[in-house]
Every structure is written in C-alpha cells, then in structure tokens.
Amino acid sequence: MNGLKIVVLAKQVPDTRNVGKDAMKADGTVNRAALPAIFNPEDLNALEQALRLKDQYPGTTITLLTMGPGRAAEIIRESMFRGADGGYLLTDRAFAGSDTLATSYALACAIKSIGEFDLLICGRQAIDGDTAQVGPQVAEKLGIPQITYAEAILSANNGSIKVKRRLERGVEVAEGKLPLLITVNGSAPDCRPRNAKLTMKYKRATSISERQNNSEDYITLYNGRPYLNIPELNLKDIQANDAEVGLSGSPTKVKKIENVVFQVKESKILSTSDEDIEGLMVEMISNHTIG
C-alpha cells in the first residue's frame, strides 16, 4: 500500500520532574524561565511509533505539529533529527492562556489547514498538566475516532489499523478504520536517538522568528533549501475564531492558586542509633500498629 500521512502532535514542556528551589516566585507563581524546556516524554514515544510506521511503509511522511512560543521550534528540529519530514509551529499571542479545550480547537484548525492525513499520533499526556485531554478533544473536534493508551501499533494495512492498548488492568487489541487519532503511553518503546546524517542536514532548520536577526547569507541559504524552513502558523493562517482561543475560549478558569502548605504535625525526630530504632519498633509492636 502507499505510505501513510502522519501528523504527530507534540508539546514542549517545562521539566516539572526536576523542579528546583527557584522554580517558584515569591508570589507563588511558577517561574517558567528557571525550568528547562524539554520534549514532552510521551510525545517522544508517539514520535517513535510514527517512525516505526515510516520504516515499515515506504512513502510515509511524518509532520510534527506543536503549539507554543517561538522557542518550541526546538522540538520540531529535534523530531527532524530523528526522522520526521518537517513540522509546523502554531504560535500566536492570541493562544496565550488557552486551557485544554481552547488548545484542542486551535490544533484542530491547524490540522485542517495543513491538509489531508491518515493518522494523528500524540503522547497520552503532558507532564506539566497530566490531563490526557488534548488528544481526545482534538479527535472530537475533527470528528474522527480515537484509540488511546497505545503501546504498539501492530499493523496499518488497507485503511485499517490494529493497536495494542495498555489499560489499568490489562491489555486490549483494538482495530479501527483510518483516519483516526492514537495516543501513546509511556510504556511504549523509547524514541530512537538522533540520526547523524539527518542532524547534519537539518541543524540549520529554523522558524522565521528564529531567523529574524540573521544576515543576507542566511536568506540565500533558505531560498536554496526550503526544507530548512520551519513554517509558523498564526490565528489567521488556520482560520480560527478569535473568541474560541486563549482565555476567552477556555471554559475553565483558575480561581485560586496556592503554594503548597503542609499542616504541620508535632513530629518526633529520631536518630539512626540502634536504641532509637529499636525503641520505635517496640512502640509500633506494642500499640499494634505492626503485627
């Protein structure tokens, strides 16, 4: 069969797993600048599933789509180093403050404007929100079915796809007709590393905003090698309705944010001495906490 047209949805996220002391500002808001920005881990699992389909079905193309600030072009480049054919950066101030629903609306508009596709693949969830909502919300907006929590794509033949899913209490194989959306679990195989040749080929791939301060030489370079351009899409390009993105398009509002405050208990401090530990175990046994 002919290759598949795959769009991978990915997000650049602050690395919330390595939050340091300066990650929070004094007023209790998050200091994003102090957090390293990374490729959302499960989106890398999703990219690997797309790359495996490309290995298996010649003629397959992989387009990455991400929404975020200018610096998010980094993850498109990173995907190209690993085998994606290109990508779009969806970026506009109007998108700021979008909740999952407004985000999925913008992504769905962008997907429509990019063109036909057979398969949308994304990570199950992003580590900065852990909501797992954007994938299914995009599928609903596009009116296509979904298969969530994929661990492996078993086959994609004749317009139908078989997917192994990892659920809380077991595994399932689901079959569906293309086009559809798949969300990929962290238990799926890790993404392959960068390919040296592709890294050389795409190392100067940039978006327009990344190039702004560059010299004439660069312009010639990009005119000669259009594949080095990472296209940017804004609100107008995707024909999105202003009222459905950003804060105004978000049904959920943050009413209050609190820094984490623990209820302080009277805790007893023990040393590592044999006496202290034996005393603790004796107390636990005598008050029937243990045994």
Next chain:
Amino acid sequence: MNNIFVYCEVENGIVADVSLELLTKGRKLADQLNCQLEALVIGSNLKGVESQLFPYGVDRVNIADDARLEPYTTSPHTSITVKLFQEEKPQIALLGATSIGRDLGPRVSSALHSGLTADCTSLEIGGHEDKKEGKIYENLLYQIRPAFGGNIVATIINPDCRPQMATVREGVMKKEIVSETFKGEVRELNVNDYVSEADFAVSVIERHMEASKVNIKNSSIIVAGGYGVGSRENFALLTQLAEVIGGEVGASRAAVDAGYADHDRQIGQTGVTVRPKLYIACGISGQVQHTAGMQESSMIISINTDPQAPINQIADYVINGDIAEIVPKMIKYYKKNSK
C-alpha cells in the same frame, strides 16, 4: 434538568468502586445544591444494575443496555453521553479518572464545549466574583487539584459552561451507603436513538484483563520509596521490610519514572490513594502530588537524609539518615521484639 450526573463504569455486571465513590460525593453535592443525583450506566446485560446504585442515594438511573456497548469503546459511549447531556443539561458531571473516564471525559467536554478538570483531589461548592466583568456567580463547583509537578494547588471553576465536568481517581473520595432501602427511578434509554452505525468504527478484537496484581489500596501497612532511595538494590530493602512487617511496597512517581518500581505501585495524584494504618516514606521528598495520595495515613514515618524534606512536616516520626543503614536495623529490631 440541572442535576448532577455520574457516569458509572460497569464490568461484568459489577459497578466499579470509583463510580460508587463519586455517587457518594455526588449525593452530598446534590443535597447542598438542592438538585437530584442521576447515574448513567452504559453497557450490556445491565438488568438489575440499579440495585447496586440506589443505596448511594441515586434519584434516577439512566441505563443504555445493548450488546454492542461492552466492552467499552469511545464513540458509542461518547454519543450517548453527549446526547443525554444535551437533553438533560446537567450542571455537574463526574467521571472516574480511569482508562475509561479519561478517554471519554475529554470527548464529551469537547463536543459540548464544557470545561473538564482532570484528577481532582477535592470537590466543593462555592461562589465567585468576576471583577472585570462585574459578574457574581453562586454555587459553582470548585475543582481542586495539584498542578505543575505538585508545587501548587489550583482551584478551577467553569463559570459559564455546563456541565461542569471533573474526573477523580479511585480511592480519593470515600464510598458510603446512604440507605439500604433508598429507591429511585429507572429510565431505560432507547440506544438506537443515541448511536449510529458509524460509532462502531473501532472494535476490540482481543482482551486480556487481569485483576490488579498488587493491592496496595487495601494494605494496612505500606513501605513506600521515592527517588531518594537511589537504586533498585536499595528498593529491594524496602520489599524486605514490607515482607517482614506484613505490608506492601509503594512508590512515588519519581521512583516509578526512575524504574525502581512498577506503575501499579505508584501512590499519589496520578497513582493510587491509600489510607493505611502505617506509612513508612523512604527517600520521599513529599511533593503535594504524592502527599495527596497518602496524607490520611494514621501514622507516618519519614526516613530521609534531608532534614528539610517537606514530608517531614506531616510525619509523626522523622528519622534523618540513610535508608541502607536504617531499614536493615528496622528489620532486625522488629524480628527481635515480635513474638
């Protein structure tokens, strides 16, 4: 109209615990808001399922019973839920934060353009003043959840869109029977009015379900390890301690991510919520995402090299030191002193 709906999960005729926990919470919210509590059950062979639900104070059970609706697939369950909500206009809809609820919830919210908050750890009713718009709202659902790696706790509201939707993990809310004799009403939905052939484009062709291997939720003693445990070898020490004192091993998300323990042992907002008699936290710093899942433990012992670890503030006993030194001593002195 304007009621509270709980989407109830059923497998082989048994309603999931998480759904009964949500009904318990739903009943309390319904009393506060002076509205009715409704359950929505979608599946196959559901005859008599209402008898499992009525004791939790359900005023009406809506049932969609059709052989094609079990096992769960996304599209038909979405179509039924969306259409029913369009007809009934609930003010609140609750789902379990399970494989099913997290698959279904976002589809429904996207179709209805309503807000959905995932993995809430608390649900309350309260007011809100939008000073910019000069609007005052009463009786909104406060959807409270840790966010941003557990560094903050956010209260989310949906002022204008209905239903206000939220998912909650199993074990976060308590399950309590209102009355064994409570009786509500049953409404059978005509499934063909709600689904179309196109909804069955995805089918399940193979299924291996297994009962959860580990049962940390019901264990009265839990020895849990965090990233600070440092290695798989040290984690094995925790397993030894748990075996000796008759407990189960749990883990923080960081420990699971580091590969020290399997995901089914993860405790916290994105894992299981536990309320054991004794919780021994080893090398766990205590981000709110973790403590949300264990802070109701009766007794907490924290073993940590960092005397400033946040978890120490909720611990009954704090031992400052190295796990590799302390845990073997605990095993030794337990054995010595127990009969």
